[in-house]
Amino acid sequence: MSERVQGAMEKGTPLVHPGHLLRDVPLPAAVVFEAPLAYNLAWMQRFADDHGAKLAPHGKTTMAPALFKRQIEAGAWGITLATAVQSVTAHAHGIGRVLMVNQLVGHPNMTLVADAIARGLEYYCVVDSVDNVRDLGAFFAERGLTLNVLIELGVDGGRCGCRNAEQVETLVAAIGEESALALVGVEGYEGMIAGGDEVASVRAYGERLVETVRMLQASGVLKCEAPLVTASGSKWFDLIADAFDKAALREHYTPVLRPGCYVVHDHKLYAGAMANVKARQPKLEGELQPALEVFAHVQSMPEPGLAIIALGKRDIGHEPDLPLPLRLYSLHNENVAPVDISAWRTTHIMDQHVFLEIPEHADIAVGDVIAFGTSHPCLTFDKWRRVLCVDESLEVAEVMTTYF
Numbered sequence: 001m002s003e004r005v006q007g008a009m010e011k012g013t014p015l016v017h018p019g020h021l022l023r024d025v026p027l028p029a030a031v032v033f034e035a036p037l038a039y040n041l042a043w044m045q046r047f048a049d050d051h052g053a054k055l056a057p058h059g060k061t062t063m064a065p066a067l068f069k070r071q072i073e074a075g076a077w078g079i080t081l082a083t084a085v086q087s088v089t090a091h092a093h094g095i096g097r098v099l100m101v102n103q104l105v106g107h108p109n110m111t112l113v114a115d116a117i118a119r120g121l122e123y124y125c126v127v128d129s130v131d132n133v134r135d136l137g138a139f140f141a142e143r144g145l146t147l148n149v150l151i152e153l154g155v156d157g158g159r160c161g162c163r164n165a166e167q168v169e170t171l172v173a174a175i176g177e178e179s180a181l182a183l184v185g186v187e188g189y190e191g192m193i194a195g196g197d198e199v200a201s202v203r204a205y206g207e208r209l210v211e212t213v214r215m216l217q218a219s220g221v222l223k224c225e226a227p228l229v230t231a232s233g234s235k236w237f238d239l240i241a242d243a244f245d246k247a248a249l250r251e252h253y254t255p256v257l258r259p260g261c262y263v264v265h266d267h268k269l270y271a272g273a274m275a276n277v278k279a280r281q282p283k284l285e286g287e288l289q290p291a292l293e294v295f296a297h298v299q300s301m302p303e304p305g306l307a308i309i310a311l312g313k314r315d316i317g318h319e320p321d322l323p324l325p326l327r328l329y330s331l332h333n334e335n336v337a338p339v340d341i342s343a344w345r346t347t348h349i350m351d352q353h354v355f356l357e358i359p360e361h362a363d364i365a366v367g368d369v370i371a372f373g374t375s376h377p378c379l380t381f382d383k384w385r386r387v388l389c390v391d392e393s394l395e396v397a398e399v400m401t402t403y404f
Contacts (some may be wrong), residue, residue: 021295021394022329022369028296028315030384031371032264032400034391036289041074043286044262049075051241051257052250056080056099056230058260062381065093066400067263078122080258084109087123088116089403097122099230101187101258103132103152103160107139114143124228126152126187128161130174137178146180150187150228151216153209158192168212172221183221185228185254186213190236199280202236206243213253230256235273237262238281260378264292267324267373292377293326296354298368305358309370312352316372317379322346323354324373331367339363341370 021031048055054077059068068079068090078097081087087098104110104125117123127133127149140147151171154161162168175183188209190202213229216222229249232240237259244255261270265288274287296311316323323346327338344362348355354372358364374380381387382404389398 018396021388021390021396022331025388025396027369028294028311030315030380030387031293031295032387032389033291033293034389034397036291037070037264037389039286040262040265040288040291041070043288044259045075047237047241047284048257051245051255053241053244053255053257054078056097056256056258057263058082058101058233058258059090060086061260061263061378062387063089063402063404064381064387064400065090065095065403066398068093068095071263077256080260084112086403087121088112091116091119091121093403096120098124099228099256099258100125101152101189101230103127103129104136104147105132110136110139113147114140114145117145117147118143122148124148124150124184126150126160127171127175128152128154128167130170133171133174133178133181137175137181140180141178143180146182148182148184149175150185150230151175151183151212153186153188153205153212155192155205159189161188172216172219176221182223183216184224185222185230186216187228188231189233190231190240191233193236199239202239203243206231206240210243210246210249214248217252226252226254228254228256230258232257232259234259234261234270238277238284261376262288264377265290266292266375266377267326268321268375270376290373292380293371293373294323294380295369295371298364298366298370299353301364301366305360307356307358307364309354309356309372310352311354311372312350314351315380315383316349316354317374317376317383318349319376319379321375322349324375325356325370326373327371328364329369329371330363330365331369332365338371346372 056078057071058080060082079090079095080099082102087100152161175181186209190205193201209229249255267290294316296309298307299310300308325341325344328341329338330336345357347357387400388396
């Protein structure tokens with residue numbers, strides 16, 4: 001549940017138990033619908049398989065080990081994560097292979113990772129600076145461990161990563177001087193590309209990743225038989241898959257795609273991205289489906305045209321878009337089917353309140369329940385310590401714990 005409910009649960013209050021979402025669960029509650037969840041897991045795994053790529057979903061989206069395990073069971077090669085704490089948390093919950101697409105910096109973080117590697121974790125991280133390479137090399141040599149590293153390729157004005165071939169060459173030389181480091185591939189993130197012809201720029205970036213890993217393999221500096229080349233967020237995954245989908249890569253390299261938000265998708269940001277994927281890939285069968293919603297009560301109706309909902313920034317993501325009203329459930333008449341209210345509009349959000357603009361004669365009452373959709377699911381998951389998985393009749397099938 002959200003932070004305030006978590007505190008009560010730790011004191012022993014039985015706030016969540018199997019039952020019906022609207023009758024038995026205190027709201028607000030974050031909810032994942034089982035059917036679209038299962039569909040999305042299968043859809044993205046099939047997409048990766050069809051393109052000759054491995055799938056390492058980005059776990060920071062949910063930080064829910066129950067979902068990590070489902071992704072692995074569906075065929076994922078491993079789980080992508082962003083921090084040392086996330087990585088060791090995943091390993092503690094049974095994930096054996098972690099790709100950390102960030103620089104591992106700070107000796108306390110290195111200690112966490114080293115301890116997990118010593119316990120059997122297959123771990124990879126990225127590097128983009130000589131200073132970090134030297135620090136990692138000294139630390140892991142002292143521990144008597146080998147650390148797998150990938151060179152990160154960045155873009156001008158973007159985030160981390162080498163900007164040009166000269167920086168890559170310098171970094172390769174530095175890695176070669178550290179006996180505890182094994183250079184195993186190339187990593188990138190195309191989501192920082194913006195402006196101009198973005199499609200052409202993402203395609204070119206994908207080709208840059210491929211050519212860089214080929215160059216490194218030809219030079220003999222890579223320390224594995226099938227070096228990794230990896231990228232892909234949840235917006236441009238089809239373009240990266242196209243860049244990686246080459247016979248030479250399938251035979252000699254390990255292409256890895258890393259979308260994360262696909263697991264529950266969303267109702268606007270990535271819904272729009274999915275529409276663009278379908279437009280670029282007209283032969284692609286099916287599409288991702290939104291699975292995450294947040295349910296909350298109508299709390300007050302203080303003036304005409306306005307409903308205040310018991311939901312706020314502590315409960316649901318609100319950027320890049322405010323919560324999206326989807327359906328209204330009448331608790332005063334359970335025989336009435338849910339009402340589509342997607343034409344209604346959220347106008348403002350506070351810590352614990354959402355302002356909902358409603359039609360003048362809307363059939364709505366205090367105590368009714370509204371299901372809201374989200375734009376960018378990562379920013380909703382991190383507000384909850386327990387997320388409910390429900391079936392189509394809103395029966396709670398599973399309570400999934402998150403670890404943010």
